[in-house]
Amino acid sequence: MDDIPSNIAKAVLICKQLQGMNVTPKEFIDLFLKSKKSTELATRRKLWFNQQGANSTISLLRIIRDGFMGNSYGQGRWKQFIAEEASQILLDTKVNRATSDIAPYMSSQHVTPLYFTERSKGKREQAIIQDDCPFLYNIISTYLNDGIHPPADPPPQILNDSLGQPSDPADLPLEADTRGETMEMPSDAFEAQIFESEGIAYASEKSSAHQRFRRNHHLATTICSMVMFSKNRRNNGIQLHNGIRFLACGVSERVNNYLHKLALTCSRQTAIDALETLAIHAEGSIKRVMSLSKSPTLGPFICIDNLDIMEKVHKVAVGHRSMMYHGTWGYLQLPNQKLLESLDQSELNLNTYLQAIKDVPSMPIDPQAFMQTPAEEDLYYDVWLSQIARVLQEYIAVPAEREGAISTEPPVVEQISCQIPSIYMLKLMDESDDSAEGIGQVMESVQRQSGLTPEEFFARLQPMDADLATIKNFNSLRDIRSPSDFDENNMNNIIFQLGGAHTLWNIAQTIFTTHFGDPSNEYDLGAWRLLEGLGIPHDKVLQKKDFTLMLQQLELVHKATLYYCLRVVMNINTEPVSLDPQQLPTAEWNAIIVECYNRFCSPQARARAADLKSPKQHNLVVRLQEFSTVVEANNAMKAGDIGRLMNVWKMWSVMAQSLPGLTHYAGRPGHFVAKDFYLENCNYWLKFFFNRGGVGTDIQRLKELYSTNIILREKSDLSEPQELIGPSITADVLGDGP
Known part of the structure; x- marks a missing residue:
């Protein structure tokens, strides 16, 4: 008895006292916890369930749990008890019945x-x-x-x-x-x-x-x-x-x-x-962003494009047969507020625009304005080095030290804001923009969706984006209605600009077609041979409706050509291809890139190739130059660098004069797309x-x-x-x- 701890001895003594009073420990605890008639008992147990005594009470419950878990019958009874309690807790749960954007309930009639x-x-x-x-x-x-x-x-x-x-x-x-x-x-x-x-x-x-x-x-x-x-x-x-x-x-x-x-x-x-x-x-949102109170002098940018859908009918009947639906669709884009604040608001109005275009017919055109400046030529030298460096790094060798290595990204020239724009989709219109009459109906439909009267809609400068065919149809309509003193008839407030994506697609397709070659001639060394070598059927490349795939395949041809040129420079063109890039000293890595540029990509390289008897190398270096402009334009648009893009467009303004089919032409960082490309995607x-x-x-x-x-x-x-x-x-x- 001397070895029994004092607290255990006290517990045994208490049990004997309870036994002497003919009360079991369970009956005592039950009475102690449930009795409401004794204030003394209530005072003694009140600390069991508040912040001071809750932890010790939970510990007591865990001790009881351990006792139940000591045998199989107790385990079943305990789990049954816990399941019943858990079920009751769930049944007592009350859910918020309010209607809001964060409430559990939302009516389909009030959703926003x-x-x-x-x-x-x-x-x-x-x-x-x-x-x-x-x-x-x-x-x-x-x-x-x-x-x-x-x-x-x-x-x-x-x-x-x-x-x-x-x-x-x-x-x-x-x-x-x-x-x-x-x-x-x-x-x-x-x-x-x-x-x-x-x-x-x-x-x-x-x-x-x-x-x-x-x-x-x-x-x-x-x-x-x-x-x-x-x-x-x-x-x-x-x-x-x-x-x-x-x-x-x-x-x-x-x-x-x-x-x-x-x-x-x-x-x-x-x-x-x-x-x-x-x-x-x-x-309602379209009407509010188009309201004159938002911008009385300059409307939001509107991008439109035609949309043709075949309505196929399997079982033909009177008035129920297959037909082609010709419609037009588009969206509104609000201009960046910071950009607007940086401009002279007094110049953003219709009168200023009309006054400016009056001088266009007599404006002298300086060809020098379309030529690259020495600074822009130096910039394109960096573009060339970055394209060669990317191919070298991805497929052949990596520099030992990143510091001091030629960058795979060209320097930034004029980066626009990567702030995500506000876009509002227009309702699909039955009218098609494939004719002068149709584009007039499209303008009327856009005006109706804007909630403005014809006088209000055509009295404000309205910039719009579209493809070349739509712009030609609009100009034809405006010429037919001219002269007219009514704004809703002459449509002089509408200013169309060709979408950046359509510009890229049209010129890229022409350049690709020019260098594609003749697949029926086995002696022809056009781009189709590289495509076949890359496992791409040549007849699946120049598809009119898949410009994105065409650009990707053009870039593959460009990279494959640079890859071969680099192997020639490194004198490994006869060795087996290694899939694992090797590591080279940074100075040697840079020297390879510069030598590749000098031998195959520089103006001097094109001049030397023109003097050769065989036209093969000259065709190769010219293709490298023209394909590089397409790749750079695509990358510049993704990066949102307008300066780089304008530099390429300057080059295209000269190149287009010799490309068949083009002589009549007068976010988040890194994820930009042109407005018309976004609309094509939605289409x-x-x-x-x-x-x-x-x-x-x-x-x-x-x-x-x-x-x-x-x-x-x-x-x-x-x-x-x-x-x-x-x-x-x-x-x-x-x-x-x-």
Whole structure:
């Protein structure tokens, strides 16, 4: 007895005392905790459940748990008890019934574009975690993470989200954007390249642990939302978001119904109703950004392009047969506010523009203005070195030291702002811009969508972008209506500019065609031979409707030519090709690049080749020069460097005089696209993606639902978000076209 600790001895004594009073320890504890008639007992037990005594009470419960877990019967009874308590906690959970961008419920009749921003989605997830289903979320998250707590250092959140901005997108600052999205970096390089062509950027997690916890968080949140939606269909926050997302990514109605039964999405009809509401918001936004109160003297930039869709009918009947739909589509882009503030506002009006063009017919043209200056020639020397360095680094050798090595990127000349622009899609128009009459109808349709009267619309300077055919048709219409004293007839306020992407495509196609060669002649050494050597069928290259692929293949030919020239310079052209780049001293690496330029890419190299009897080398170096301009123009447009692009256009203004077919021609950093390229991209989605919903071509649905909501295609990515409150990932659009 002397070895028994004093506290144990006291516990045994207390048990004997209780036994003497014919009271068991359980009965005593039950009476001690439940009695409401004794203030003394209530005073003694009140500390058990407050902040001071809660931890020790929980420790007591854990001791009781350990006792139950000591045998199989106790384990079953304990698990049953915990399950009952957990079920009661879930039943007692109260969900917020309010309607807002961050509430669990949103009516399809009141949804706004801000509801689909990544910031609003993150706030809804936070509401599920902290307010609506914290207990269920913690159980699922802990189970998925194997009881491991998330890393203490979360990945930094990317800014430029849209919560807290005005509920009406038209009331946002001119440089703001509400189309934020977050996505996981694709592991497949080809898939990443495809998304990059869409103007999508990626933000990866710091480590695999962060990726795992982010994925498990997304899964646990989705499961909680599924449970909430199954219990009450008004808890439809994530489901409505998914309904629009699945509609945008082409999920068929049958699959959507299955996902709806699994509580992953709303019904297709609800998604259609939400699109109708969003279309109304989009129409109102167009009218607000086009209003004279926003900009009384200068209208937003408008980019338009024709759109042809075949309405195929399998069973022909009277009034029901296959036909080609000819329409026009476009979007509005608000000019950068900082750029406008840097300009003289008194000069941005119609009268100044009309006064300026009066002097155009008598303006003297100095050919020197189209020639490169010595500084621009030196700049293109750096461009050449960067292109050669990139090929050398990617395929042959890397420098031992990066410091002092020739850069693979040319120097910046005139970088425009990479601020994401505000874009508003116009409704698809029945009128086509393929004739003078049609372009007049297009102008009237744009005027109606703007909400302005004809007098108001045609009294303000209105810049527009289009392709060459549209511009020619518009000029023909203006010539037919001239002279006229009415602004809505003479259309003198409209100023068209040729889109930068169309300029690049047209000249690139002509240059590629010029150097393509004759595949039927086995002695011909045109670009088609290199394409065949690269495994690209020559008859699949110059396709009229796939300019992006044409540019990629032109760049492949250019790189392959430089690759061979570098191997000649290094005297390894007869050795087997090594797939692993070797390492060279930086000085030797630089010397190889400079020697390659001097032998094959410099003006002196072209002059020497012209003196040779065989034209083969001369054709090669001329092709290198002309292909390099296309590659540089494409890279400059992606980088948003207007200075580099204008330098190439100066070169083209001279080159075009000798190229057949051209003699009649008078963001985020690194992810810029021309305005007309962005519109061509949207055209593809409307024509080949949203048009294939399993119900045939429905022009009315394309006009009323999809055309103004086409930006929702950016919600079609189904990969889990990297950030809970996320970044924006849309392409920057070059605001200054040719």
